Amino acid sequence: MAIEARELSKSFRINSKLPIPMSPSSKKAGQEGVSIERKVFDRISFTLDNGISCVVGPNGSGKTTLIRVLSTDIPPDSGSCTVMSYDLVKEKNHVRSIISTMFQGGSYFFDNQLTVGENIAFLSEVLELDKEKIRELMEVMGVNDYIGFKFGFLSHGNKKKMALIRAIALDRPVLLLDEPTSDLDFAARMAVRKILQDIGEKKTVLITTHEIEDIELCKKLLILYDAALKEYDRNSILKLANSFKVISIEKPNDNLGLEGYVLLSKSREQIRILVSNQEVEELIRKLQGYTQVVVGKPNISEIVIYISRLNNRSNW
Amino acid sequence: MPLLYAFIKRRFRVVLTQKSFFIFQLAQPLIWLLTYGLSINNALSKAFEEILGTNFLAFEALGLPMLFSISFPLANSLNMSLEFSLGSPRIIRLLSSHDWRASFILADVAVYAILSLLALFELLVISFPFGFPYSFSLIGFLSVVLVIFLSVLFTYSLAIVLSKVLLSVSSYVSLLLLPFFLFSGIYYPVMYLPRLELLISAVIPYSHAIAIIRYFLLGYKASQLGAIWSGLFNPITQIALSLTYLILFSFILLVLASRLLDKLGTREVLF
DSSP, rough: OOOOEEEEEEEEEEEEEOOBBSSSTTOOOTTTTTTEEEEEEEEEEEEEEEEEEEOOOOTTHHHHHEEEEEEEEOOSSSEEEEEETTTTTHHHHHTOOOOEEEEEOOTTSOOOTTHHHHHHHHHHHHHHHOOOHHHHHOOOOOOOOTTTTTGSOOOOOHHHHHHHHHHHTTSSSSEEEEEETTOOOHHHHHHHHHHHHHTTTTSSSEESOHHHHHTTSSEEEEEETTEOOOOOOOHHHHHHHEEEEEEEESSOOOOOOTTTTTEEEOOSSSSEEEEEEEHHHHHHHTTTTTOOOEEEEOOOHHHHHHHHTTTTTGOO | OOOHHHHHHHHHHHHHHHHHHHHHHHHHHHHIIIIIIHHHHHHHHHHHHHHSSSSHHHHHHHTTHHHHHHHHHHHHHHHHHHHHSSSSSHHHHHHHHSSSSHHHHHHHHHHHHHHHHHHHHHHHHHHGGGGGOOOOOOHHHHHHHHHHHHHHHHHHHHHHHHTTTTTOOOHHHIIIHHHHHHHHTTSGGGGOOOSSHHHHHHSSHHHHHHHHHHHHOHHHHHHHHHHHHTTTTTTHHHHHHHHHHHHHHHHHHHHHHHHHHHHHTOOOOOO
16 A cells, blocks of 8 residues: 555644634534634545545645645644555655655745746755656646746746646655646646546555546545545546536525525525536526526535535534 | 755845845945944044054954844744745755755855855955954954854754744844844953853853954954953963854754754744
């Protein structure tokens, strides 16, 4: 096994005067002005082998934290984990020499004051990156024209492309990527999926995602929600996703009669509900006269919310 | 060595993008000389000549590089925390297969030491029209370079160690800069301090650094080594002990800082 985690736990202590939810799905609020512990994941176990594996879950479910823990950026609170037989905590320097990682952060950990070219030159020297490979990937991702730009001037999407290029060009056996396709334009998303597909044959790749299309690349699908991690059959989830639609109702009033539907999110501005394909027409009829209704495909996080509701939230 | 060279190039590039900071730091010696330096020199030169064998301006001018040895790396300490949270050091920490920590610190120290030496050189050049009584020798020059390097290393490593405890730059300024400036004898001869304060001065490594620089460029009387070592030992032993003290402190802090550097990245910077 390339990655083997046993009973891995991570929590954060939050000092705040504001009420903070105890967990992403909990309605309970933390007491004012106290320090509370928020469990991000609690005694999770999993194994990963060569190929692409996906971790999915709604925002705040702990996907990025899991990538940071596996990248040795932060230590787990308890449990054990090995990466290519090296212990994640005790042998972190060995782990660091065999992983490549990308996770979210301001400028994706490039130097904003330097140009793209200067950043590449520096990282090539320090991390021994293959400059030719970088040039090739920059062309594929459509960022080769930005070589003379200060990194801080790049758009968020282009910064992310550069972070992906750095992670891929490092050519390590284990690749840990946090939402590699989000915030990218269509062409870049397709290019990233093609690259991941190619390297997934020889390497262990773990990605987090909200995108249904990314799930199609995965050999293994893990859902992280409510501090628990479970493996699901990829095809069943894809089938489930295809049998639902998301209906967004802008500026809703209180008397829409939506009882019995799966509520995804609700604010004064918008309500989002998950509806089976068979129910869509009926609901549209019900909402006739209500002009601001949009029908779309659900993303994977919305399917996760649906599954958790089916499984009674706390014990899904 | 390639790692060290890569870090030095990076730091120079980053410093050169901070043009206003860079220009201000280099303008400081000139501003100091034309205001505070000239005024106090006119008032106190006779007394200084009699007691220390040199004028006030020359005495002060050799304390000022220490100001830069402290202020350059300290001013960078906030940036450093930001860099480890948001910049390339965060990813190097996670992905480099080499031990990069000592190279990272030494590269930054080299760059700030060069900037401090530049400030010293600038002071010496603008001092010439005033007929400053400096004596130059190769050994003196090399000692000054070494002392500046060690002082920057000390400050920089100390900043890393303290950045694990303190959260804002204002804490550094009030906790470090003021007592260090005041007790190290940058602005005055420490020989007139009361006994207890003289002891504090002797503990601060910067006092030894300034004393060594003054010894090689102005002579023993102006160096204040006699006061720092309470008249014990001969001048050469005092110089050797001061240098050893500085090296020891800098080395201990370098080791501590290298160990803590890995943990700097785990602090999230909130805006």
